[in-house]
Amino acid sequence: MFAYCADPASLEGLQWLSCYLTTGTHMLFYASFGTVLLLLAITAPCALALGFAGALASRSRFLPLRWFGKIYTSMVRGVPDIIFFLFVPIALDQAFEWTRHQFLCDSDAPVRQGNDFIVCAAAKLPLSTSPAWVHDLYGIFLAVIAFSVVFGAFAANVLYGAMRAVPRAQLETAEAYGMTQRQVARRILIPQMWTYALPGLSNLWMILLKATPLLFLLGVEDIVYWARELGGAKTSAFAYPHPDWRLYYFLAILVFYLLMTWISERVLTRVTRRLSAGQATMAGEALRKGAAA
Amino acid sequence: MKKLMFAAAALALTAGMGLSQTVRIGTEGAYPPYNFINDSGEVDGFERELGDELCTRAELTCTWVKNDWDSIIPNLVSGNYDAVMAGMAINEERQRVITFSDAYIPPASSAYVALSEDVDVENGVVAAQTGTIQASHVAETAATLIEFASPDETIAAVRNGEADAVLADKDFLVPHVTDSNGELVWIGEDIYLDDGIAVGLRQSDGPLKEKFDAAIAAMKEDGSLNELISKWFGENARHFE
Numbered sequence: 441m442f443a444y445c446a447d448p449a450s451l452e453g454l455q456w457l458s459c460y461l462t463t464g465t466h467m468l469f470y471a472s473f474g475t476v477l478l479l480l481a482i483t484a485p486c487a488l489a490l491g492f493a494g495a496l497a498s499r500s501r502f503l504p505l506r507w508f509g510k511i512y513t514s515m516v517r518g519v520p521d522i523i524f525f526l527f528v529p530i531a532l533d534q535a536f537e538w539t540r541h542q543f544l545c546d547s548d549a550p551v552r553q554g555n556d557f558i559v560c561a562a563a564k565l566p567l568s569t570s571p572a573w574v575h576d577l578y579g580i581f582l583a584v585i586a587f588s589v590v591f592g593a594f595a596a597n598v599l600y601g602a603m604r605a606v607p608r609a610q611l612e613t614a615e616a617y618g619m620t621q622r623q624v625a626r627r628i629l630i631p632q633m634w635t636y637a638l639p640g641l642s643n644l645w646m647i648l649l650k651a652t653p654l655l656f657l658l659g660v661e662d663i664v665y666w667a668r669e670l671g672g673a674k675t676s677a678f679a680y681p682h683p684d685w686r687l688y689y690f691l692a693i694l695v696f697y698l699l700m701t702w703i704s705e706r707v708l709t710r711v712t713r714r715l716s717a718g719q720a721t722m723a724g725e726a727l728r729k730g731a732a733a
Numbered sequence: 734m735k736k737l738m739f740a741a742a743a744l745a746l747t748a749g750m751g752l753s754q755t756v757r758i759g760t761e762g763a764y765p766p767y768n769f770i771n772d773s774g775e776v777d778g779f780e781r782e783l784g785d786e787l788c789t790r791a792e793l794t795c796t797w798v799k800n801d802w803d804s805i806i807p808n809l810v811s812g813n814y815d816a817v818m819a820g821m822a823i824n825e826e827r828q829r830v831i832t833f834s835d836a837y838i839p840p841a842s843s844a845y846v847a848l849s850e851d852v853d854v855e856n857g858v859v860a861a862q863t864g865t866i867q868a869s870h871v872a873e874t875a876a877t878l879i880e881f882a883s884p885d886e887t888i889a890a891v892r893n894g895e896a897d898a899v900l901a902d903k904d905f906l907v908p909h910v911t912d913s914n915g916e917l918v919w920i921g922e923d924i925y926l927d928d929g930i931a932v933g934l935r936q937s938d939g940p941l942k943e944k945f946d947a948a949i950a951a952m953k954e955d956g957s958l959n960e961l962i963s964k965w966f967g968e969n970a971r972h973f974e
Contacts, residue, residue, distance in 0.1 A: 463772040463773070463774075464771075464772055464773030464774035464775075465770055465771075465772055465773070465774045467774070468774045526803075526804055526807065530807060530808070530811050533811065533813070534811060537812070553936075553937040554936055554937065555810045555830050555831070555935075555936060556810050556812075556935045556936055556937040556938075557810060557811050557812050558812060558935070558937055559812065561754070564812065567755075568754075568755040568756070568757050568796075568815070569755045569794075572796070575798070656801050657801050657803065657804050659798065659799065659800050659801070659808075659813075661799070668883065668885075669762075669763060669770060672763070672883070672885035672886075672889075673885060673888065673889070673909070675765065675908035675909060675911075675912050676908065676912055677765055677766055677769075677908060678765075678769075678771070678772065679771075679772045680772065681912070684885075684889050684892070686889075
């Protein structure tokens, strides 16, 4: 980074530190914060959408759809995340490659040979010759799907519960006005359920925030991976040898997580306030009285 | 999500065909001096240098992939990379799932390291990395095994007193013991647990195994493999005869 960093062994104090903190690996560490934020930004809406679909399916009056919704939520919630993360991305990747194999390859060799899963070179996803960033992007893509499916199942349960928590009187009034079931759902049920869903959803968001270390199982390096890697004791084989510094790295990550939690808390408080307005809940009542006073 | 899906679809459609063989080599990147991530963020170490040399000799284009140790074999058989060079020792359990090339490091000696010499490794608490031959060895003794996800943590466990001793590959332990200024000491004799360290390959990948075997044989023949071993593990490490 800096010109004086050419010979790390001769450096001392702050100069050494400034060189140490700007090595290539540290740059990758800083970039991984971006990876985590990107993943969160994509996963959260996807999981919410899946959860919404799952909750609606669980409430459906069409039996197979209801079964589907129930099976999805109870199955995914019952499987430990780490097993899910070892299984789903690999299964998904194999499904994609198998499909491509059917179209792009003209060999008759079976795809499954003993333990091995073999597709021809042209059907690989991404191709072996693709640059590293394509592989990384693909890894993130699989990670987003896996995270969305897992957290979608939890969100589905939260939303399902929230939909049931909306006071029956509200829905009955809507029905008395002559609204159809669909109108009741769209105009009364869904706008009102968010205030009941929010505490559960905010829990999920906090858990998702801290679930990113699972990423490395998919080969995507997140902040915890780099903290462990960079903080581990470095012998004199490295340019910047140091003892076990993981404590300091994890402290830095702690600050990051606390900051994220703090921001989330603030945002969620505002959202709660907005959603409570005009609701038949205690929070809504308090808002109404506050405005009148 | 949509954008990513488009990106993936676009990749799927535009991907070229009939390319020269690129071999992706998976490694852990956390096991110096076998493999580690150097200060510029690249895979480095004995296996990096050896792997690149093997690829040159076998006329393959090779790229390196980092992968967590826990999922390193599932990802190999699933075809996400084609070979594993991660200090992986040949043993029976692994041979049921994957195949190995000829060994590029002779049967490895493992050793116990502790903070003092009077530690009882047969009955004490011993740290080892999860899923290694050392871990299975400790499990067979009367000692209490505590497993860690990465080799670094096993050493840290001994230093902070969580474990009485660590059992690991001797080559991995040597720099730690040398750098510790006498704090860490060797316990007992070296033990041999495996049949050497080799390239892990899919069982169906016969042609690739032949290429690696030929290149390794050639490097043993002209002594360049022994030179590499000396360079990374010191003159006292085990060499091929």
